[in-house]
Each structure stands twice: as structure tokens, then as C-alpha cells.
Amino acid sequence: xxxxxxxxxxxxxxLVSDSRTNAGIDNVSTHGKMHAFDTNSDRKIILLCxxxxxxxxxxxxxxxxxxxxxxxxxxxxxxxxxxxxxxxGHVSVEKQKQHSNSQGKSAFNxxxxxxxxxxxxxxxxxxxxxxxxxxxxxxxxxxxxxxxGESKYGKPIVDRFLKLNSSLEEASRCCLVSMDSTxxxxxxxxxxxxxxxxxxxxxxxxEYYCFDDDDDDYMWQLRRSWETKLRExxxxxxxxxxETIKPMRIDL
Amino acid sequence: xxxxxxxxxxxxxxLVSDSRTNAGIDNVSTHGKMHAFDTNSDRKIILLCxxxxxxxxxxxxxxxxxxxxxxxxxxxxxxxxxxxxxxxGHVSVEKQKQHSNSQGKSAFNxxxxxxxxxxxxxxxxxxxxxxxxxxxxxxxxxxxxxxxGESKYGKPIVDRFLKLNSSLEEASRCCLVSMDSTxxxxxxxxxxxxxxxxxxxxxxxxEYYCFDDDDDDYMWQLRRSWETKLRExxxxxxxxxxETIKPMRIDL
Numbered sequence: 358x359x360x361x362x363x364x365x366x367x368x369x370x371x372l373v374s375d376s377r378t379n380a381g382i383d384n385v386s387t388h389g390k391m392h393a394f395d396t397n398s399d400r401k402i403i404l405l406c407x408x409x410x411x412x413x414x415x416x417x418x419x420x421x422x423x424x425x426x427x428x429x430x431x432x433x434x435x436x437x438x439x440x441x442x443x444x445x446g447h448v449s450v451e452k453q454k455q456h457s458n459s460q461g462k463s464a465f466n467x468x469x470x471x472x473x474x475x476x477x478x479x480x481x482x483x484x485x486x487x488x489x490x491x492x493x494x495x496x497x498x499x500x501x502x503x504x505x506g507e508s509k510y511g512k513p514i515v516d517r518f519l520k521l522n523s524s525l526e527e528a529s530r531c532c533l534v535s536m537d538s539t540x541x542x543x544x545x546x547x548x549x550x551x552x553x554x555x556x557x558x559x560x561x562x563x564e565y566y567c568f569d570d571d572d573d574d575y576m577w578q579l580r581r582s583w584e585t586k587l588r589e590x591x592x593x594x595x596x597x598x599x600e601t602i603k604p605m606r607i608d609l
Numbered sequence: 610x611x612x613x614x615x616x617x618x619x620x621x622x623x624l625v626s627d628s629r630t631n632a633g634i635d636n637v638s639t640h641g642k643m644h645a646f647d648t649n650s651d652r653k654i655i656l657l658c659x660x661x662x663x664x665x666x667x668x669x670x671x672x673x674x675x676x677x678x679x680x681x682x683x684x685x686x687x688x689x690x691x692x693x694x695x696x697x698g699h700v701s702v703e704k705q706k707q708h709s710n711s712q713g714k715s716a717f718n719x720x721x722x723x724x725x726x727x728x729x730x731x732x733x734x735x736x737x738x739x740x741x742x743x744x745x746x747x748x749x750x751x752x753x754x755x756x757x758g759e760s761k762y763g764k765p766i767v768d769r770f771l772k773l774n775s776s777l778e779e780a781s782r783c784c785l786v787s788m789d790s791t792x793x794x795x796x797x798x799x800x801x802x803x804x805x806x807x808x809x810x811x812x813x814x815x816e817y818y819c820f821d822d823d824d825d826d827y828m829w830q831l832r833r834s835w836e837t838k839l840r841e842x843x844x845x846x847x848x849x850x851x852e853t854i855k856p857m858r859i860d861l
Contacts, residue, residue, distance in 0.1 A: 421861040509761030513794050517839065534846070538765040541769070563857075582847055587769065587838075593838055598826075603818065605817035
């Protein structure tokens with residue numbers, strides 16, 4: 358499995374991804390899912406990948422080759438993030454089709470999904486989710502984040518605290534806590550955790566972190582701080598009011 | 610959808626269920642999913658239900674009729690919770706089969722799952738999950754809870770804090786916070802929220818709460834307390850150490 362979060366907020370972007378892949382519970386590996394492209398200086402494009410690893414690698418390879426061969430459409434020619442996402446969706450569907458009729462186990466699933474994020478020219482920064490079907494959505498003012506892969510365990514915390522006007526620092530911690538909750542509840546999501554903080558209009562990918570394992574200093578401090586405070590929060594919850602006890606229907 | 614949690618801990622049982630049902634997003638209703646049986650005084654048996662409402666109602670009706678007609682196997686004759694769960698599984702599979710070949714939409718899904726909890730005779734209290742296939746599992750010392758329906762949003766908090774030696778009061782608040790997170794993230798889970806606290810060996814179902822809507826006093830206090838403390842927890846997280854910034858691979 359995979360878990361990736363992309364926050365697109367006023368100050369810029371936060372991209373967080375795990376690195377665990379598996380082809381069955383007995384075949385677990387580590388592959389980074391965050392990829393940056395060496396494009397012209399007027400743009401930065403980063404992908405987060407989920408789904409079939411062979412498909413995502415084939416897609417990345419095609420995008421790379423289109424770019425270095427100056428294909429009519431490539432990441433250096435697209436004029437907007439929307440156009441970049443549509444192009445990615447087209448390539449993704451092609452690659453999925455190539456293997457979907459292969460002879461093999463009926464459980465075989467070539468599907469893959471992506472988040473494409475970055476900034477092009479004078480357009481604002483942004484992020485697009487590219488579904489397995491090749492169609493795309495972007496984030497919005499009320500839901501300034503996108504998730505691919507295992508999303509549910511980590512969603513309540515970003516639902517509560519990730520806002521358009523959060524600072525990049527707050528948002529980065531919120532996304533890391535969300536990822537940590539996911540890692541804790543789903544064994545198929547795991548370290549290293551990569552995080553990129555992109556400040557709008559900077560066209561710089563310099564604020565990149567990679568938390569190598571569960572014992573990473575910062576992640577350990579983050580987890581301990583969060584757990585301690587959560588324990589206090591749990592202890593501070595109001596007691597039940599026994600006067601509100603009602604008779605239970607014994608209905609059967 | 611549905612979300613039900615059953616905690617089986619040293620001091621007894623906590624059962625929590627939502628009440629929203631839907632047959633499509635445009636067909637939402639309210640049906641309680643927690644049902645208590647009027648059995649002999651040596652036992653208490655409570656069910657939590659998820660899945661197709663027609664199936665769960667047919668199952669409840671059959672269990673009820675078996676009991677009042679003194680069928681060879683019914684909730685008054687079973688000698689253990691395991692036996693009760695196996696009997697429930699058998700009835701559930703029969704009822705699912707009745708409609709699985711019906712003419713109708715291909716998307717029709719008659720499946721249902723249950724949690725059966727309670728105490729029988731001198732056996733300890735306990736809880737069993739009954740899958741749609743009729744097989745069952747019980748909780749354990751390391752995972753002293755079961756969930757049916759929408760489980761992921763609310764799982765991190767019970768994973769962290771629900772322990773075998775939690776008090777019933779702590780456990781009840783933990784389950785309610787978990788339910789509140791689920792309600793917040795999944796529109797198909799909703800109030801009223803029912804909660805039963807069963808103290809071991811009491812054979813009493815008197816500690817029953819029903820939080821009628823989102824504006825219920827206690828749930829509102831619980832939510833506000835939790836959010837306030839969570840906000841403090843978020844603010845107290847350690848800052849990123851910029852010295853750990855690494856160069857990002859621009860690999861494509």
C-alpha cells in the first residue's frame with residue numbers, strides 16, 4: 358500500500374509520502390514515491406505515486422523520455438498544472454492498458470493514481486490528483502489537500518486542522534502526524550517518510566526532509582509529543598452525565 | 610454505512626453504534642443498530658448490526674422467533690457466547706442467501722456483519738464479530754475491541770488508547786471520540802449515537818446512553834474539549850530541525 362498527502366495552502370505546498378511497497382504481505386519492499394523532474398527553470402513539477410509499482414515506474418520513464426526527447430507534449434511544453442495533469446493521466450491510462458490483458462492471476466491490478474504538484478510560470482502553485490481513469494481533480498479552499506493510497510486513518514487529523522491559511526510549518530507537522538497515525542494503523546504503510554515543503558514562487562525544492570526509519574530523532578519526538586498531549590486530552594474529556602442515562606429498549 | 614465499536618476489557622463491555630443508514634446517498638434514514646434480547650436472567654446478549662438493513666432485520670426477526678418458539682437452538686439454549694455467535698452466523702448466511710439470487714440491480718449486496726456481545730452464565734463477558742460468511746472472531750488482550758462498518762477513521766484513537774486495563778469510563782470516552790471522528794469524516798455515519806456500558810457479572814443493561822443529535826450537550830462538550838486539547842497538542846509539536854534538510858533527488 359501507499360499513503361501520500363499533498364497540501365496546497367496559501368503559503369505553498371506540503372508533500373508527504375511513505376516508502377513501503379508490497380506485492381502481497383510476504384513481499385514487502387522500499388521504494389520512494391516522491392519524484393521531482395529536472396525541468397526548465399520556469400517550473401517545478403513533483404509527482405507522488407500510488408498503486409502498481411510497475412505501472413508507476415513505466416509512467417515515470419515515459420514522462421522522462423518524452424521530456425529529454427522533446428516530444429510534442431512533455432513537462433517542459435505544458436502551459437499549466439492542469440495540462441500537465443491531463444498529460445500524466447493520458448500516459449497513465451496507456452501504461453495501465455498495456456498489461457491489463459496480460460495472462461496471469463485474475464487478481465492482477467495494473468491501476469495507479471498520482472498527485473501532480475508544483476508551479477508553472479506565473480500561474481499559482483497547486484496540486485492535482487490523477488485517478489486511475491486519467492481524470493483529475495484539484496484541491497479547494499475548503500479541502501486544501503489531496504490524498505492517494507491509504508487515506509482514511511490519517512484523514513480526521515487533516516480534516517480538523519489543515520486550513521488554507523495554516524502556515525507551512527503548522528501544515529507540515531499536521532501532515533506528519535497524519536502519516537504517523539496511518540503508519541501505526543496500517544502495516545503496509547511505512548518509513549522512510551519523505552516530505553517536501555515548497556514555498557510559493559520560490560521555484561526551489563530545497564526544503565526536503567527524509568525521515569529514514571521509525572527511530573528517526575524528529576519523528577520520535579513528534580510521536581512522543583503527540584501521544585503525551587493526546588493522553589492529556591483523553592484524560593481531560595468531560596465525564597458522562599449519569600442523569601442522562603435512558604432506559605434501553607429490550608426489543609427482541 | 611455504519612460504524613460500531615465493541616470494547617471488551619477487564620471491567621466489562623462498551624458498545625457504541627451510530628444510527629445512519631442509506632440506500633444510496635439520496636436515500637438516508639435513521640435506524641438504531643444496537644439491539645438487546647429479552648433472554649433468561651442468566652444471560653445478556655446484545656447485537657450490533659452493519660450491512661444490508663433488510664438482511665439484518667430478517668436476521669433479528671428469526672433470532673427473536675426462534676427464542677419465543679423455543680427452537681432447538683436459540684439465545685436461551687446456547688451455552689456460550691461462541692455458540693451464540695456461531696448460531697447467529699448460521700442464521701445470517703441463510704438470510705443473505707435468500708435474496709442473493711433475486712432479480713434486481715447487479716450492485717445489490719445482501720451481506721451483513723454483526724458484533725454479538727454479552728455474558729452467559731458463569732462464563733466471562735465477551736464480544737464476537739460475525740462476518741458476512743458466518744465465521745467469527747473474538748477480541749484479544751492486545752486488541753481488546755472489534756469494529757464493523759466504517760472502521761478506519763476511528764481506529765487510530767482506539768489503537769492508541771483502548772487497553773484491556775482501561776476503566777469503563779476511560780474506554781467509553783475513547784470510543785465516543787473515535788465515533789465522533791468517524792462521523793466528522795464520513796457523511797454516511799451519523800447520530801443518534803447509542804452507547805451501552807456493561808459492567809462484568811452485573812447482568813444489567815442499565816447504563817445506556819443515546820446522544821440524539823450533533824447538538825447533544827454531552828457530545829458537544831466532548832467534541833469541544835477534544836478539539837481544544839488537540840489544537841494545543843498540534844501547537845506543541847516540536848519544530849522541524851532545518852539542519853536535517855537533505856538534498857532532494859531530481860531523478861527524472
